[in-house]
Amino acid sequence: MTDHTTNHTTDRTADPAVDRPTHQRGPVTLRGQLVPATTTDERLLGTDDGAWVHSDPWRVLRIQSEFVEGFGALADLGPAVSVFGSARIREGDPEWALGEAVARELVDAGYAVITGGGPGLMEAANKGAHEAGGVSVGLGIELPFEQGMNPYVDLGVNFRYFFVRKTMFVKYASGFIVLPGGFGTLDELFEAITLVQTGKVRQFPIVLVGTAFWSGLIDWLRSTLRERGLVGTHDVDLLQVVDDPAEAVRLVTRAAAELARQEREATSEAAAEGAE
Numbered sequence: 001m002t003d004h005t006t007n008h009t010t011d012r013t014a015d016p017a018v019d020r021p022t023h024q025r026g027p028v029t030l031r032g033q034l035v036p037a038t039t040t041d042e043r044l045l046g047t048d049d050g051a052w053v054h055s056d057p058w059r060v061l062r063i064q065s066e067f068v069e070g071f072g073a074l075a076d077l078g079p080a081v082s083v084f085g086s087a088r089i090r091e092g093d094p095e096w097a098l099g100e101a102v103a104r105e106l107v108d109a110g111y112a113v114i115t116g117g118g119p120g121l122m123e124a125a126n127k128g129a130h131e132a133g134g135v136s137v138g139l140g141i142e143l144p145f146e147q148g149m150n151p152y153v154d155l156g157v158n159f160r161y162f163f164v165r166k167t168m169f170v171k172y173a174s175g176f177i178v179l180p181g182g183f184g185t186l187d188e189l190f191e192a193i194t195l196v197q198t199g200k201v202r203q204f205p206i207v208l209v210g211t212a213f214w215s216g217l218i219d220w221l222r223s224t225l226r227e228r229g230l231v232g233t234h235d236v237d238l239l240q241v242v243d244d245p246a247e248a249v250r251l252v253t254r255a256a257a258e259l260a261r262q263e264r265e266a267t268s269e270a271a272a273e274g275a276e
């Protein structure tokens with residue numbers, strides 16, 4: 001039986017527990033008090049306080065649109081490497097020069113440089129890429145305080161959601177170069193290493209630049225996590241630590257070339273099997 005005024009159906013089965021108004025909203029079944037008093041069309045066409053804009057289903061559409069915008073903006077980027085590092089280290093610090101140098105080397109090796117588009121070492125890397133004539137990409141993030149893209153970003157996309165932005169850092173890069181930084185940098189580093197450790201991405205080089213900065217962390221990973229069996233014996237070796245920007249770029253580009261070679265091989269094997 002259908003109640004046209006409320007879009008309810010009354011489900012009359014043998015079970016009295018379900019003998020009550022039922023509302024079906026796509027895959028979701030609502031019964032009893034959860035049955036909405038108005039229909040979806042009523043709410044769409046009516047005037048309301050706009051609160052639905054803050055509802056989860058509406059957010060899902062916004063998330064979807066961020067993926068679509070990101071994929072659309074970056075699809076033709078070509079080979080690229082994501083560079084992470086502190087938002088707080090300023091020009092004049094030795095690590096700033098490191099950020100610029102890494103980006104310059106990447107551009108010379110034929111790679112675009114992707115950063116978070118913000119200040120500090122992100123800006124250093126974008127500056128290095130921009131001034132070397134390469135493609136300088138900034139994947140910005142909406143933060144509670146107004147920030148804006150640094151002026152050296154040539155291709156910028158601003159994200160509302162961290163997790164959508166993180167997908168872009170991985171999807172469009174052949175590897176990560178990680179400069180010294182704080183929580184944000186560590187978050188990006190550990191996201192990447194977890195993806196590699198769990199086999200979600202293959203052959204994804206992660207190179208940390210600055211042995212003095214990173215050695216304490218690496219020692220702790222080995223002495224505490226590995227000793228206690230909380231990571232695999234070789235998991236910490238997924239991180240390579242260097243001081244020389246050129247060496248960092250060599251490690252990333254060598255791994256990228258190896259992956260490209262394996263993919264070519266797999267494609268030609270698949271083609272040969274198809275021809276048999």
Ligand SMILES: C/C(=C\CNc1ncnc2c1ncn2[C@@H]1O[C@H](COP(=O)(O)O)[C@@H](O)[C@H]1O)CO
Nearest residue numbers: 084085086087088116118147181182183184185
């Ligand atoms: C806190 C400051 C600026 C914040 N602006 C940022 N803009 C873009 N991306 C950012 C920002 N802050 C952090 N990130 C991301 O995390 C990494 C740096 O974080 P850390 O904690 O400083 O290490 C970086 O790679 C970005 O992707 C100062 O004015």
